[in-house]
Amino acid sequence: MRTILLLALLLASTPFFSQTEDEKQIKAIYDKALTDGKAYDWLDHLSNQIGGRLSGSVQAQQAVEYTKDQLDLLGLDRVWLQPVMVPKWMRGTPEFAYFETKPGLTTNVPICALGGSVATPDGGLKASVVEVNGIEDLEKLGKEKIEGKIVFYNRPMDPTLINTFASYSGCVDQRYSGAAEAAKYGALGVIVRSMNLRLDDYPHTGSMGYGDMPVNKRIPAAAISTKGAELLSGTLKLNPNIKFYFRQNCKQYEDVQSYNVIGEIKGSTYPNEIMVVGGHLDSWDLGDGSHDDGAGCVQSMDVLRLLKETGYRPKRTLRVVLFMNEENGLRGGNKYAEVAKDKGENHVFALESDAGGFTPRGFTIDASEENLKQIQGWKELFEPYLIHIFDKGGGGADIGPLKDDNMVLVGLKPDTQRYFDHHHAENDTFEHVNKRELELGAATMASLVYLIDKYGTLPSKKVKG
Structure with a gap:
């Protein structure tokens, strides 16, 4: 009997945790x-x-x-x-691009058209390249150094930001508005570094816009893979006179x-x-x-x-x-x-x-x-x-x-x-x-x-x- 009483007291003093x-x-x-x-x-x-x-x-x-x-x-x-x-x-047929270090010596790089971009001319577009770190660099260079060239936006996502969406926000303006802004300085087209924190061969598309720019003033825009961007940037430092070629036949309906x-x-x-x-x-x-x-x-x-x-x-x-x-x-x-x-x-x-x-x-x-x-x-x-x-x-x-x-x-x-x-x-x-x-x-x-x-x-x- 005493054992039963002790057990009862022990149970009474033990808290019961039940789920709410x-x-x-x-x-x-x-x-x-x-x-x-x-x-x-x-x-x-x-x-x-x-x-x-x-x-x-x-x-x-x-x-x-x-x-x-x-x-x-x-x-x-x-x-x-x-x-x-x-x-x-619609994207159309797959895009194609290379850069040319001297006549006949070319290196292919992965690109894709940005969503909403116009096409290149039927035979593609080939021109000298000017590399910038963002839209703000265009004004510093001016029309004299941009007109007749392809603008290469090469601002990377900031790897020090733990919130990767903040890193994305810090450079996505060059993708969305880069073509419209470069066209004001006479650029023929733009290539944009992909919004990607790692180095790989995948170009990343995404939306872009021209604002109220007339259709006949719009220039083609494409993304280049991060590895392609690194290669292009390094090559430009060695040879600023290289030519870049790309072809895309996307269309807005x-x-x-x-x-x-x-x-x-x-x-x-x-x-x-x-x-x-x-x-x-x-x-x-x-x-x-x-x-x-x-x-x-x-x-x-x-x-x-x-x-x-x-x-x-x-x-x-x-x-x-x-x-x-x-x-x-x-x-x-x-x-x-x-x-x-x-x-x-x-x-x-x-x-x-x-x-x-x-x-x-x-x-x-x-x-x-x-x-x-x-x-x-x-x-x-x-x-x-x-x-x-x-x-x-x-x-x-x-x-x-x-x-x-x-x-x-x-x-x-x-x-x-x-x-x-x-x-x-x-x-x-x-x-x-x-x-x-x-x-x-x-x-x-x-x-x-x-x-x-x-x-x-x-x-x-x-x-x-």
Whole structure:
């Protein structure tokens, strides 16, 4: 009897650690994603059966049809296509380039046309080269040293910045505006160092623009691989009189109709409060767009499935939106926001995944201090899954047009160290996406959506003037 009493006292003094409702739901989400995830299979089809999904292309339309069919199979309350007019630019035959150190002695280098560029003349373009470290160098050189030449922009991404997106932002202006600026000084064309932190032979494309420049004044623009850029720069130092040749026959067509793909679960308690999760369905054409942004699309689709299959019924209306034309126009994101405004829809939260399918680390949050603190207060719920970044920052390009004082915009933040090895390049392909990392990202997104839906967003407290 005494032994039984002692055992009872011991048990009474021992604390019992039970999971909270939130911990249980989040664990169920992660368990489901890691044992019965669908994102990887969906990405396999997008990447290997459809391929690169350049805005306005046949492959983009195939992706629209495939993802709509898959959302239909999930048994959502509603699935529909939202029409949007998008630009149609085609690369044409593969580009070709070399530099010539003396007549007949040439060295080939890998290049690709930048998205939106005009073509070279039919026979290609050959001229002397002037190397610059950025757009600001053009004014220093002046028209006298630039006119009739090819401008070679060779500012690299800064390797000392741990945030690789900050490194990218520090030099991407030469890609987007480099041709328009060089044309003002009489340049015949531009070659831009690829936005890539490592040395390799993959040229990286990306969008560029000419502003309101007349078509007959526009000059062709191409990206050169980082190894090619290093070789060209080194050779120029030894022989400033070399000639560079490149040929591309890309073309811009009239806008065509495409679609945002939207699926919805109607909210059970607050159906007029809308929460969005999404990525962009279009990609560049050199690879198959697995990281940018097939991964974000399939993760977003799986968010709705994971919540449904773990038995959670959202209080608020939850939408997955697969945006079209983020890469060279942002037409899908702008159209979605325009329609939402016209309909008077009340969007309270949006989460975007557009930084690759790598291991999730946390979130960047664009919100009021009240909402930022609320989300940061959930950090310990994510720590068992190694999610630890809850920083103030941008939400994402496609959800940006939804921004207002009361919106909470969030971006999934994966590990970014390898992202720019693949970004806009031929090696952005399915085999470079890790299944487990992709599934962890989907579960991380679904867990935040669950918490926001359960507890709601907080009204912004404006300081009175």
